[in-house]
Amino acid sequence: MASRSIRLAVIPGDGIGPEVVAEGLKVLEAVAPSSDLAFEQTSYDLGAARWHRTGETLPDSVLEELRGQDVILLGAVGDPSVPSGTLERGLLLRTRFELDHYVNLRPVKLFPGVKTPLADVTPDDIDMVVVREGTEGPYTGVGGVLRKGTPHEVATQESVNTAFGVERVVRYAFEVAASRPRKKLTLVHKDNVLTFAGDLYQRVMKQVGAEYPQVSTNYCHVDAATMFFVGQPQRFDVVVTDNLFGDIITDIGAAIAGGIGLAASGNVNPDRTAPSMFEPVHGSAPDIAGQGKADPTATILSVAMLLDHIGAGDAARRVEQAVSDDLAERGALGTRSTAQIGDAIAKRVSG
Amino acid sequence: MASRSIRLAVIPGDGIGPEVVAEGLKVLEAVAPSSDLAFEQTSYDLGAARWHRTGETLPDSVLEELRGQDVILLGAVGDPSVPSGTLERGLLLRTRFELDHYVNLRPVKLFPGVKTPLADVTPDDIDMVVVREGTEGPYTGVGGVLRKGTPHEVATQESVNTAFGVERVVRYAFEVAASRPRKKLTLVHKDNVLTFAGDLYQRVMKQVGAEYPQVSTNYCHVDAATMFFVGQPQRFDVVVTDNLFGDIITDIGAAIAGGIGLAASGNVNPDRTAPSMFEPVHGSAPDIAGQGKADPTATILSVAMLLDHIGAGDAARRVEQAVSDDLAERGALGTRSTAQIGDAIAKRVSG
Ligand SMILES: CC(C)[C@H](C(=O)O)[C@@H](O)C(=O)O
Ligand SMILES: CC(C)[C@H](C(=O)O)[C@@H](O)C(=O)O
Secondary structure (H helix, E strand, O other), X not given: OOXXXXXXXEEEEOOOHHHHHHHXXXXXXXXXXXXXXXXXXXXXXXXXXXXXXXXXXXXXXXXXXXXXXXXXXXXXXXXXXXXXXXXXXXXXXXXXXXXXXXXXXXXXXXXOOOXXXXXXXXXXXXXXXXXXXXXXXXOOOOEEEEOOOOOOOEEEEEEEEEHHHHHHHHHHHHHHHHOOOOOEEEEEEXXXXXXXXHHHHHHHHHHHXXXXXXXXXXXXXXXXXXXHHHXXXXXXXXXXXXXXXXHHHHHHHHHHOOOHHHOEEEEEXXXXXXXXXXXXXXXXXXXXXXXXXXXXXXXXXXXXXXXXXXXXXXXXXXXHHHHHHXXXXXXXXXXXXXXXXXXXXXXXXXX | OOOEEEEEEEEEEOOXXXXXXXXXXXXXXXXXXXXXXXEEEEEOOOOHHHHHXXXXXXXXXXXXXXXXOOEEEEEEOOOOOOOOOHHHXXXXXXXXXXXXXXXXXXXXXXOOOOOOOEOOOOHHHXXXXXXXXOOOEOOOOOEEEEOOOOOOOEEEEEEEEEHHHXXXXXXXXXXXXXXXXXXXXXXXXXXOOOHHHHHHHHHHHHHHHOOOOOOEEEEEXXXXXXXXXXXXXXHOOEEEEOHHHHHHHHHHHHHHOOOHHHOEEEEEOOOXXXXXXXXXXXXXXXXXXXXXXXXXXXXXXHHHHHHHHXXXXXXXXXXXXXXXXXXXXXXXXXXXXXXXXXXXXXXXXXX
16 A cells, blocks of 8 residues: 655754654654655754854745645754744744644643652543643734833733634634543633633633533633642643643643653644644753753654644554553663663554 | 830631631731730721622722721632622722732742642742732733624733833842842743743843842743742742732642642732732632631731731741641641631730
């Protein structure tokens, strides 16, 4: 049988990005043949080095090339030598916004055998999916500065929320909730303070919820939600929230589920008008770059999400199972390098 | 010796507010005589009941009366029967803004004997103070809604940050840091995304920091900070942050330090141009109101902060010590009612 060809854009990025991406690709290549998939890879040199060399973050021509791909795998971008925000806004967020990644999908799942900083929790207690809005809210970049550097400086940031943008992400979250055994969707916001945006989310939840009578819904203020993540993570099944709240709570999610080394994510364009992008939640961690110390597991789990997105659910399940098996044995295995972990997981999926 | 008279405004509020405030006042009355303090109390009927009766949240005349007081003790406001935001914006935030409570002071401290949801931490690991900005940022209420209820609705919320507002809270945080043994101040923000506001905070940190060479400073993105609160709380001594990030991280702080039943706070006007207000971080918890189940400890610790603010440091230390002793024995004492806990602590301070 002829294999299905997938155009895969790879953005290794900065710091540990290239190392973890190499392991992600290793696992992808290992699982591909048995699912009759063939990946046509194109690697894009984007990140701190390019910025230093050319001043470019994401040239328009590269963005257009990315649009022509089927799917994107990203390692991490950011380096202390680049002014804060330059690569984040100019490359990462620009990609999310331009490719209309309106769903930022972030599972929070404690795998058996993984050490959590929480006492008294088991894998059954931590199994949720956060659906973070990805293209509006406080991330728009709208705002500015007046009288900079004077005692009368005013700096503003505007959270922009639209019925169009909120409706589509809330609908996606209902779909995810409807597909899960518990069928429970929690809106996380701060509607008692951010009354305009909070009210919009609340009304959309009610409207769209009417189409999903099988899904139970509730609401939790973001501050309380962080507390419950730590104290009662069982409360959550699917969470829908805005771009900034989602950023914050998924890092707590990562912390309780065993650390940022395991947290995967997908920047998803559910309408498929442009390629989706999968990436570990962790950053470029320049302090440990190039030492083979980075944990590639988050990237490998992001590869599983990528496989799901392109309709290769079987392959995705195999990668997840391999990761789960690897994690279950980790305690007994001692310290392994980035490549050793990648090798072990690749071997399991091809075995 | 004639005792010093303090005009104390009391706002019991909604839900468990009146119950916990009663215990706070019990302890205050118990500690007052030995510090030669006499409290002239005025109780203000504000909250859900008044809103239902009169439609008022905080009438101008009451606000003017509050201005004439020396200090305020607040229980909690909010009730599900009142539209979300009405009392929060109209009463609580209005008071904070009008009385210029630009420092929202929130200690995060694990007392010996208190159960934390974190494995492997001891009281030495969790001892920080969060200095949350209280009068600007995303809490201004600036923003609005266009085409409400239509598919073209746009809802905005604006974070407004001024050099004036940031400088004064950062300066206060440096003073707090300079007074503590570790002398370490961490700015928590999201300057890689909220570039205008983040840059203002960063520049002010550098400027003001030049006057405090004895204080070491660093920076942490809010998402990473939440992770470190759970995984490495030892990292933090004093934290300064904006109004919304402060709201969120202090709830995680409460969670790791034994729960919201113990978290105290002060809404402080350091310039003393208006009375400061002390309140437990928890809300009105209508589900357990009137049952004697609420833990008054957060209110009693807020009373200790109130005593510090009015210059009665000795009395403050005695209340804290009494709380600490009570907490150390709690495990052995079984369930006690709100009043029993208040009685026990009051007895210790007057003993
Ligand atoms: C690097 C940063 C811009 C990014 C974000 O805030 O979204 C990151 O924290 C994430 O969660 O993917
Ligand atoms: C009730 C609410 C408006 C308030 C806030 O957001 O500041 C509360 O959460 C707090 O932390 O004091």
